[in-house]
Amino acid sequence: MNRRGFATTALISLLALAGLAVGGRYWSVAHVARWTGRQDLGFVNCTYCHGQRLEKLPWTQPRPRHPSPAALAVSSDGKRIYIALDDLDEVVEADTTTRQILRRLPLAGRPFGLALDAHSERLFVACRDADEVVAVDRREWRVVERIGVGSAPVALAFCRTKAGDRLIVANSISDDASVLALSPLRELSRPQTGREPYSVGVAGDGSVAFVANRLAVPQHYLALPESELTLIDPVRGRVLQRTPMLSAHLSEGVATVPGRQWALAPVIKVRNLVPITQVANGWVMSCGLVISDQQGNVLQMPLDEANDYFADPSGIVVDPSGTRAYVASGGSDVVSVLDLERMAEWLYRADEAAKAAAVDDLTLSAEYVLARIPTGRNPRHVALSPDGRTLYVSERLDDSVLLVDTGTLRAAGRIILGPGGLDDPIRRGERVFTKAAHTFQRQFSCRSCHPDGHVDGLSYDFDGDGIGDNMLDNRSLLGLAGTAPFKWIGKNPTLEVQCGPRFARVLMRTSPIPPADLKDLSTFLQAQPPPRWERRRGKPLTPAQERGRKIFFASVTSEGKVIPRERRCHTCHRPPLFTNRLPSNIGTRGPRDSTSMFDTPHLLGIAHSAPYLHDGRAKTLEELWTLYQTNDLHGVSSYMNKHQLNDLVEYLKTL
Amino acid sequence: MTGPPVQRGARRRSSQALLTLAGTMMLAAGSGCQKTAPPDSLIVTQVPPGAQPARPAATLLDQRYPAGSRVVLVPPPYQAKDARVLSQGLLAAGGAVAVPGGTRVYFAGKADAGSAWQIYQARASGGRPQPVTSVPGGAMDPAVTADGSLVFSSPVPKPDGLWSGSNSPALFAQSPGGSPRQLTFGARPALEPTTLTDGRILFVSGRPVSAAGQLPRLGLFTINPDGTEFTSFALDRDGAPLVRRPRELPSGRVGFLAGPHDGGLLVAETIRMARPFASRAPLISEGPPQCTSIGPGPEGGVVACWKAVKPGASEAGSVAVHLLAQAGTSKPSLLFDDPAWDDTEAATIQTQRPMGHISSMNPGKGSGSILCLNAGFTRSGAGQEGKPDRIRVVTLKRGERRVLGEAPVEADGSFMIELPADQTFGLETLDSQGEVLQQLPPSLWVRPGENRTCIGCHEPSNRSPRNQRPLAIAQPPVRLREGSQAVAQQNCPP
Numbered sequence A: 001m002n003r004r005g006f007a008t009t010a011l012i013s014l015l016a017l018a019g020l021a022v023g024g025r026y027w028s029v030a031h032v033a034r035w036t037g038r039q040d041l042g043f044v045n046c047t048y049c050h051g052q053r054l055e056k057l058p059w060t061q062p063r064p065r066h067p068s069p070a071a072l073a074v075s076s077d078g079k080r081i082y083i084a085l086d087d088l089d090e091v092v093e094a095d096t097t098t099r100q101i102l103r104r105l106p107l108a109g110r111p112f113g114l115a116l117d118a119h120s121e122r123l124f125v126a127c128r129d130a131d132e133v134v135a136v137d138r139r140e141w142r143v144v145e146r147i148g149v150g151s152a153p154v155a156l157a158f159c160r161t162k163a164g165d166r167l168i169v170a171n172s173i174s175d176d177a178s179v180l181a182l183s184p185l186r187e188l189s190r191p192q193t194g195r196e197p198y199s200v201g202v203a204g205d206g207s208v209a210f211v212a213n214r215l216a217v218p219q220h221y222l223a224l225p226e227s228e229l230t231l232i233d234p235v236r237g238r239v240l241q242r243t244p245m246l247s248a249h250l251s252e253g254v255a256t257v258p259g260r261q262w263a264l265a266p267v268i269k270v271r272n273l274v275p276i277t278q279v280a281n282g283w284v285m286s287c288g289l290v291i292s293d294q295q296g297n298v299l300q301m302p303l304d305e306a307n308d309y310f311a312d313p314s315g316i317v318v319d320p321s322g323t324r325a326y327v328a329s330g331g332s333d334v335v336s337v338l339d340l341e342r343m344a345e346w347l348y349r350a351d352e353a354a355k356a357a358a359v360d361d362l363t364l365s366a367e368y369v370l371a372r373i374p375t376g377r378n379p380r381h382v383a384l385s386p387d388g389r390t391l392y393v394s395e396r397l398d399d400s401v402l403l404v405d406t407g408t409l410r411a412a413g414r415i416i417l418g419p420g421g422l423d424d425p426i427r428r429g430e431r432v433f434t435k436a437a438h439t440f441q442r443q444f445s446c447r448s449c450h451p452d453g454h455v456d457g458l459s460y461d462f463d464g465d466g467i468g469d470n471m472l473d474n475r476s477l478l479g480l481a482g483t484a485p486f487k488w489i490g491k492n493p494t495l496e497v498q499c500g501p502r503f504a505r506v507l508m509r510t511s512p513i514p515p516a517d518l519k520d521l522s523t524f525l526q527a528q529p530p531p532r533w534e535r536r537r538g539k540p541l542t543p544a545q546e547r548g549r550k551i552f553f554a555s556v557t558s559e560g561k562v563i564p565r566e567r568r569c570h571t572c573h574r575p576p577l578f579t580n581r582l583p584s585n586i587g588t589r590g591p592r593d594s595t596s597m598f599d600t601p602h603l604l605g606i607a608h609s610a611p612y613l614h615d616g617r618a619k620t621l622e623e624l625w626t627l628y629q630t631n632d633l634h635g636v637s638s639y640m641n642k643h644q645l646n647d648l649v650e651y652l653k654t655l
Numbered sequence B: 001m002t003g004p005p006v007q008r009g010a011r012r013r014s015s016q017a018l019l020t021l022a023g024t025m026m027l028a029a030g031s032g033c034q035k036t037a038p039p040d041s042l043i044v045t046q047v048p049p050g051a052q053p054a055r056p057a058a059t060l061l062d063q064r065y066p067a068g069s070r071v072v073l074v075p076p077p078y079q080a081k082d083a084r085v086l087s088q089g090l091l092a093a094g095g096a097v098a099v100p101g102g103t104r105v106y107f108a109g110k111a112d113a114g115s116a117w118q119i120y121q122a123r124a125s126g127g128r129p130q131p132v133t134s135v136p137g138g139a140m141d142p143a144v145t146a147d148g149s150l151v152f153s154s155p156v157p158k159p160d161g162l163w164s165g166s167n168s169p170a171l172f173a174q175s176p177g178g179s180p181r182q183l184t185f186g187a188r189p190a191l192e193p194t195t196l197t198d199g200r201i202l203f204v205s206g207r208p209v210s211a212a213g214q215l216p217r218l219g220l221f222t223i224n225p226d227g228t229e230f231t232s233f234a235l236d237r238d239g240a241p242l243v244r245r246p247r248e249l250p251s252g253r254v255g256f257l258a259g260p261h262d263g264g265l266l267v268a269e270t271i272r273m274a275r276p277f278a279s280r281a282p283l284i285s286e287g288p289p290q291c292t293s294i295g296p297g298p299e300g301g302v303v304a305c306w307k308a309v310k311p312g313a314s315e316a317g318s319v320a321v322h323l324l325a326q327a328g329t330s331k332p333s334l335l336f337d338d339p340a341w342d343d344t345e346a347a348t349i350q351t352q353r354p355m356g357h358i359s360s361m362n363p364g365k366g367s368g369s370i371l372c373l374n375a376g377f378t379r380s381g382a383g384q385e386g387k388p389d390r391i392r393v394v395t396l397k398r399g400e401r402r403v404l405g406e407a408p409v410e411a412d413g414s415f416m417i418e419l420p421a422d423q424t425f426g427l428e429t430l431d432s433q434g435e436v437l438q439q440l441p442p443s444l445w446v447r448p449g450e451n452r453t454c455i456g457c458h459e460p461s462n463r464s465p466r467n468q469r470p471l472a473i474a475q476p477p478v479r480l481r482e483g484s485q486a487v488a489q490q491n492c493p494p
Helices: A003-036 A340-349 A352-360 A425-433 A495-499 A501-508 A515-526 A543-552 A621-626 A642-652 B005-030 B060-064
Strands: A072-074 A080-085 A090-095 A101-106 A111-116 A122-127 A132-137 A142-148 A153-161 A164-171 A176-181 A186-189 A195-202 A209-215 A226-233 A238-246 A255-257 A262-270 A285-292 A298-302 A313-318 A324-329 A334-339 A369-374 A379-384 A390-395 A400-405 A410-416 B042-047 B070-074 B092-098 B104-110 B118-123 B140-144 B150-154 B170-174 B190-195 B201-206 B218-223 B231-234 B242-249 B253-259 B267-272 B293-296 B302-307 B319-324 B333-336 B342-348 B367-372 B390-397 B400-408 B415-420 B425-430 B436-444 B451-454
Touching: A072 A111, A072 A379, A072 A390, A080 A111, A090 A111, A111 A164, A122 A153, A122 A164, A132 A153, A142 A186, A153 A195, A164 A195, A164 A209, A176 A195, A176 A226, A195 A226, A195 A255, A195 A262, A209 A262, A226 A262, A226 A285, A238 A298, A255 A313, A262 A298, A262 A313, A285 A324, A298 A352, A313 A390, A324 A379, A324 A390, A334 A340, A334 A379, A425 A515, A495 A501, A495 A515, A543 A642, A621 A642, B042 B092, B042 B319, B042 B333, B060 B092, B060 B104, B070 B104, B092 B140, B092 B342, B104 B140, B150 B190, B170 B190, B190 B242, B201 B242, B218 B242, B253 B293, B302 B342, B333 B342, B390 B415, B390 B436, B400 B415
Parallel strands: A111 A153, A313 A379, B070 B092, B140 B190, B242 B293, B293 B342, B319 B342, B367 B451
Antiparallel strands: A072 A080, A080 A090, A090 A101, A111 A122, A122 A132, A132 A142, A153 A164, A164 A176, A176 A186, A195 A209, A209 A226, A226 A238, A255 A262, A262 A285, A285 A298, A313 A324, A324 A334, A334 A369, A379 A390, A390 A400, A400 A410, B042 B070, B042 B342, B092 B104, B104 B118, B140 B150, B150 B170, B190 B201, B201 B218, B218 B231, B242 B253, B253 B267, B293 B302, B302 B319, B319 B333, B367 B415, B390 B400, B390 B425, B425 B436
């Protein structure tokens, strides 16, 4: 081919390619407009709708497992300690003197909570994913009984009552507590608790059980949030009292105090209704201790200090004399030692006004905090030897249990369960996620608002876009891989952008998380599956759910009218992630919102992430259509009767 | 090439070694390799014993560091013979601070009698110090923030009338190679900054006074490294007439020197950061009568300078550096004494870098906002001072009070206003008759784009807000602008 021929061919090829590109672009814009029914989108990358496969997502891939210690239980002779390793599906027995593991018991279903009976003959284990409690014979070291309870049991407590021995079990997903009789195990009742019951403590005489709940019950998004302390009669299995803990939530521990009629529950004092204009002085949140008497009268005391904070209080234990309490702060890697006698003295002196204002006074904890003991990464559960001389602390992200001499308040050794998993980026990312040191004065961690990567159920007012504007619901981080962009307005293309300098500026008020840590954090977040995904996957639908599925994918109403494509559920909430990752106007713009276009959230695990809509105004899935539907903009639902709506909700709960 | 092969080989090896050495040196220089001071080294300001400043001293620093004063680095085991002069070639120097890790030391220095005090930088490894500031009126009291920026106070005031005069030093920040940026805009001087481990800048300033001519009591205040969130940190109604040299100490304490205005004795005191307004105590229970410096010491201890009295000696010797293993509880021991000098200031080089801070300012905006949750919430309790009906904002213009405007107080006591940035302002709560209920004389400021919040007026310190949605944020903030008229000060409860 001569030079002219070559040039002509090249020119024609280029023109053809350009024509193809321009034509392709026109075709794709028309394609998007046709299949979404929207003319405003313009060109959209193919991957928004095509090529999404759950099997490719990080959270469906196998991941390394770690011997992360959860609950601890010490035998009545103090010689043995039992450690739940939920990630390995094991419970182990260790010698408290030699600190060596003696026996391992495989136990499927993520064993998380532990309790021993009065003579330490039986060990009871709450298996979080199996929805059951198993009884292990200590001598034979085998499972001798098992019983089904509510969904996701995470904690249990043994008590003796005049009517016999009891186990009280906190079922974190079904929002109830199982009251079990022993020998044989049988469920006496399953009373409703608050939202996400997470720990149980029982009075020494077995007269009352205290169940602390992690999340506030959804109410109006501008109302004062309240989580619940549920008081249960262990004999009859009935609720005695439902005590609201005002502006307090994420309670992960509760302990009763011998000699006093107190139950103590560490909480996060959240201030979500106040604009986040600053972090100093606990403006976003601080940590406190709820003190309840046996009638459910509560008051709150601070755990933090004026210029230092002890984030994510979790486990609590009180010594046998009732004079000291030990509180593990998972975000700060610290155990705080509280002098309960000094606290009681202060309460005796204080008038009602001082008691009511106590939890907001950051200088008060100096009255009764004896020491802050440094620990390994993410201390969560605590236990004491029967004589109160040794404190055991589960260092969850170090794979170890710390022993503390309570006389000297110094570390006395460790039970090593594993190497710590630092070669695993998911584990490293979880360390970043739980580390409060990235925030000004260590006030909170990512986990403080996203317990276990999920939601705290509250809405917040960030000041970056104006005080009082753009109130935003806290979204779940579970199952978010593949759902970029992030943020309710879909502004951030990656998790690194979402959690990087922008986050440091609006929330942490410190230097941004270093890039290597940010990468690990992103890896960790993308490895988190939607709640209970494996249990729902492939499960056949009930007739109601099947009817709901048909409504979800319907293109015509039951009256035969065609539903415009842009208002069909599955157009925006497109499987398999149930989002097309594009912003939409569903008519929910509030008077202080700066936009009408909000990111389309994925629906995987949506049953567990109330409240709903960008500002959290809908307390339930039903309210999306009964209270907040606006001219059929958020899907066409005006034709549905209540049964159809219920069916639709039933189907959504299977996602 | 001539000569035997062995010689040629040796020559080649020598030139290779020389080339390697030169390359290494070039690499080291290029990568900014800097020698650090040995761990736990002391940075000491030494003043010639009995030196008197020229009468009258031109500035506060001429009085504090007379001619001949110098800054030295003393590595462990703290022998006078090991002291290395860092302020070589300067007429006088003092007030030194090292960057974390100890590669560089900043101090105030004066090149000659006719020049102004400026901040100098010296390498810990030695060499002549270089000036890093060149600001009119001079600069003093260097501190270093987490990002390596230099913070200092400027101008250097005259020795008398600092707190009553109009020559009011402010704090400035200067990035390496950058220009100074003003951080404080209050009506009172801002002096002696130091960086806390949480990243804030702690400094000394005067509390506002209600009556004209009244001398202020001094307190400790904090700002973020960008000048936002000006906050009272410690010393409130118990503020001393003179407060100097605040420094964060180990074990969650802040130490400082306190004394009377008239040049009397300065005593070392501490406060606990856990309850800074209610934990003031002497550093040493039976302490020396006069202390000239306090700072963090080696191995979690505290170093303080005072005149050493040798056992059996009838008279005090020179000012020396003492070590307390723990503030308030242990007996001090002599750490370093150079008998030829008064060692008036000392601190060990810190290894821990303070926490960084990302600015929330919007430099393109000319205003900032103030949201108060409840103007009726005071130290006396909610509503004890009367029910505020509106808020009046006053500012200072050439020493004259001017009203910027008024804004309504909502039923829950909240108000929200938008104000010009970087301008001193004060607040007055008024009842429905226009009578002043509470008054805060002009002493605050907001930075561009800053959203400031408070829980009340004269509210108790170290309080967290109640979790409630203030009514004032239902509407945009009330915008107040300059151009209002001057007003006379009204009497009101302090």
